[in-house]
Amino acid sequence: MTETPSQPAQHHxxxxxxxxxxxxxxxxxxxxxxxxxxxxxxELHAFVLADRLPRNQVPxxxxxxxxxxxxxxxxxxDADYRRWVFLDELEADYALVxxxxxxxxxxxxxxxxxxxxxxxxxxxxxxxxNRMLRGHLYTANFLNAGVTFWDVRKSISLRKEIVQxxxxxxxxxxxxxxxxxxxxxxxxxxxxxxxxxxxNYRALLKRRYPGWPTVSSLDSVKIxxxxxxxxxxxxxxxxxxYIQLPELxxxxxxxxxxxxxxxxxxxxxxxSYLLFRKD
Numbered sequence: 255m256t257e258t259p260s261q262p263a264q265h266h267x268x269x270x271x272x273x274x275x276x277x278x279x280x281x282x283x284x285x286x287x288x289x290x291x292x293x294x295x296x297e298l299h300a301f302v303l304a305d306r307l308p309r310n311q312v313p314x315x316x317x318x319x320x321x322x323x324x325x326x327x328x329x330x331x332d333a334d335y336r337r338w339v340f341l342d343e344l345e346a347d348y349a350l351v352x353x354x355x356x357x358x359x360x361x362x363x364x365x366x367x368x369x370x371x372x373x374x375x376x377x378x379x380x381x382x383x384n385r386m387l388r389g390h391l392y393t394a395n396f397l398n399a400g401v402t403f404w405d406v407r408k409s410i411s412l413r414k415e416i417v418q419x420x421x422x423x424x425x426x427x428x429x430x431x432x433x434x435x436x437x438x439x440x441x442x443x444x445x446x447x448x449x450x451x452x453x454n455y456r457a458l459l460k461r462r463y464p465g466w467p468t469v470s471s472l473d474s475v476k477i478x479x480x481x482x483x484x485x486x487x488x489x490x491x492x493x494x495x496y497i498q499l500p501e502l503x504x505x506x507x508x509x510x511x512x513x514x515x516x517x518x519x520x521x522x523x524x525x526s527y528l529l530f531r532k533d
Contacts, residue, residue: 267347269366270297274337275354276322276329280308282355286484288312289359296350296363301340303332318343327424334399334430335420338413341406353400356481360493363476366403369453374412374445375438376403378454381467387432393439397446399431400479401454412442452476459486473497 271290275283280302290296291314298315302308303322311317320340326332333354341349348366370376377397385396404413419433426432438446455475457467463482472478473494478487509517 266295266365267367268297268345269295269348269350270299270341270344270346271350271352272299272301272337272341272344273352273354273357274301274303274333274340276303276333279354280304281310283308283315284310284312285355286358287352287354288315290350290352290363292359293363295365297344297346299344300354301337303329303336325421328427330427331420331424331430334428335417338430339417341404341413342410344406346406349404349406351402351404352477353479356479356484357401358478358484358487359476360472360478360487360491361476361495367405369403369447369449370405371447373447374405374409374442376447376449376453377401378449378451381456385435387436387439389436389440391436391439393435395439395448397431397435397438397448398454398456398479399434401477402434403449403453408445412437412445454479456480458483459490461486471497 271287271293273283273287280300283300287298287300290298299318300315301318301320303320305321307317307319318340320336322329323332323336326335337351341351348370350363350366366376377399378401380396380398383396384392384394386392415437416430416433419437420430452474453476455472455478457469458480459469459472461483462468466480466482471493472487472490474497475493478484480487
C-alpha cells in the first residue's frame, strides 16, 4: 500500500494591529481597540508611554511599556510619531497601525498582504483630500494617518525618515500626518496603494456637525474612524457587509430640456425635491 505524502503546513506571515497610547487612554483600550480581536489573524499590540502599565488590561491585548521621549515636545506627538518605529520591535511581517480611542473595527478584515498587493503602505484619502503642502506641493490624495497598513520590512526607510523629521522640528500637535504626506507624495508615491474609504471611514452616522458629511448607515464599512461618531457607530451595530444602492427609476417618456436642466442641478447640489419631482 502506497503511503500518501503529508502536505506541508501552510505558512501565513505574522500580522499585527498596533496602537500607541499615553495617560488615561491606556486604561480604555476596551472602548475601540479591542474590536480588532474579531480578526483571528491579527495580534493586538498596545505600546504605553508611561512609567507603568495600566491597571485595566484587556484580555487578548499585548501591552508594551515604553518611556516617554521629551524630544517630541508633547505626548500626542510622541505617540503619533514613534508608533511608526515601534513596529520594528515586533516580529510581525505586516502591521495595521490605528489611533487609540477613535478607531473601531466593524467588519472582519482581509489579510494585510492581500490589501497591500506588494506595496509598502496602504492608506485612505482624508475626507477633504485636496491639500497644499510645504514646497508648493499639491495633492488630491492627502492621506489620513489614523489608519495605515504596512509591510514592515519594506517600509522601514520611510517610517524612520518620518520619525527623524518629527524629532527635528515641532510644527503642530498632529504634524505626523503632514510629514507622512510630504514624504509619500514626493519620493514614495510609487510604494503607496490607496485603499477605499471603507477601511478608514470618517462620515458621521445620523449626526450633523459643521464640516463633516452625514450618512444614514455604515453598511459596507470595515473600519470606522471618527471621535465624533464612535458612540453612534457602536450603538447601531451590527452592519451589513455590503450596502444596497436605491434603484434608479427609469424614464417613461421623452426628457424635455427643462427636465434635463433640473436633473443636472439636482446632481450638482443634491436637492431632494428635484429628485422626486413629478413630471
